[in-house]
Amino acid sequence: MQRLTGKWAKVIAIVSISILSIGSYAAELPDFTELIAEHSPAVVKITAVSKGEIAQAPQNLPPNMDGLPDIFRELLERRQMPRDRGSLGSGFIISSDGYVLTNDHVVDRMDTITVILSDQREYTATLVGSDERSDLALLKIDANNLPTLSLAKDETLKVGQWVVAIGSPFGLDYSASAGIVSAIGRSIPSAHRESNYVPFIQTDVAINPGNSGGPLFNMDGEVVGINSQIYSPSGGSVGLSFAIPSSLAIDVVAQLKDKGRVDRGWLGVMIQDVDKDLASSLGMDKPVGALISEVDEQGPAAKSGLKAGDLIIKFNGSDVHTSSDLPYLVGRTTPKTKVPVVIMRKGKEQTLSVTVGILPVSPEEAAARPASAPAQSTVDALGLIVAPLEQTQRGGAEAGVVVRDVKPRSPAAEAGLQVGDVITQLAFTDIKSPADYAKVVKGLPKNEPQAIRFYRQGRSVFRSVILK
Secondary structure: OOOOOOHHHHHHHHHHHHHHHHHHHHHHOOOOHHHHHHHHHHEEEEEEEEEEEEOOOOOOOOOOOOOOOHHHHHHHHHOOOEEEEEEEEEEEEOOOOOEEEEOHHHHOOOOEEEEEOOOOOEEEEEEEEEEOOOOEEEEEOOOOOOOOOOEOOOOOOOOOOEEEEEEOHHHOOOEEEEEEEEEEEEOOOOOOOOOOOOOEEEEOOOOOOOOOOOEEEOOOOOEEEEEEEEOOOOOOOOOOEEEEEHHHHHHHHHHHHHHOOOOOEEOOEEEEOOOHHHHHHOOOOOOOOEEEEEEOOOOHHHHOOOOOOOEEEEEOOEEOOOOOHHHHHHHOOOOOOEEEEEEEEOOEEEEEEEEOEEOOOOHHHHHHOOOOOOOOOOOOOOOEEEEEOOHHHOOOOOOOEEEEEEOOOOHHHHOOOOOOOEEEEEOOEEOOOHHHHHHHHHOOOOOOEEEEEEEEOOEEEEEEEEOO
16 A cells, blocks of 8 residues: 655645544534423413404595495405404423413413413413513413423523524424524613513524524523524524523512512613713723613612712622613512612712612503402493502502403594503593492493593593493
């Protein structure tokens, strides 16, 4: 056999080493088959439907449509037909007696929620509670001895770690995809949330519509996140997906199970990031922390001595690197507890003891919360279902009833009332309870405009409503 010498021998040696290196990396690639086979039975598919709403009535319709050609009459009638709204997502079973975790946006304002197990059994689910700010919802189905998944309690997830998602993208049941953790603690602003209370896990796992609410696993088979959002100009996966950390979900689930809602800590401040020059003026070597730009005079921060211009650098023992860190740290703190807050004030470091308050909720969130006393079980003559007003639902109103449902085409709907509105007066009579409201409604004359006053997003509004 001829022996190679010189440069060809070196080339072959380098190629051989490269092949061996590739082989060694390939040998270390994870095998997901056992994880998927063991844990996919606890992953569920969720379909939800909202009852049809009447489309906006066409303007200037002829009083008698009998003379119209069939095609035009049919088009006009279709515009006024009820239209159902549907939603598709994923979820997973967290207890053998039928508790299921999913995303809030999968089941938000849905009338019927169906949970489909891996063996194709279907159950109508009850919404135990939901939390818009964390985008989590807890469901309950009437079943026992179900397979379950466990939520990871620690926060040891690292960038580069392998993770696996199982769900129903585009309705394709129990599809699995894998990738790595791209980043942790991501802050994603949302138009419908005042602040971000979720430090998202960013991954490059292929997540698509329908995966929402499904589990994200580590290689130990623990659920480390709940898939929630994707960044996609096209609507499909582009390698930027975001999951809610399981450590946050554990607390949310416990509160939803206990009281059907989530109470969060609140300071009552407006905050912003600091740049290099601003940090220098505040006596800092580098730009870190959350700068208080405004303080609610009636909020917990003001009562505890925090002022505009204070730079929060540590909250309850945790460092505040940027302003986006603070809402999560405050939100996870149990209301009415005292915590140490380290600030920079006029170039000097100080530590204040701050009593954390309870985060007020919007009327929309309040409407989704279970009331402490039962709501009406049926729609009244105005087309409303109302419930007692809780302290956290007031939205500027001192007393009243909160609207839980509005019947389409009803007098209330025509007057413009919406779910979450707080009714404080009807026919110039003060409303302080559902009993007051029911008494006034019962005495309303027909076909006569009556003044109705309600609060919406903190503003008082007057409209007229006509009982027909």
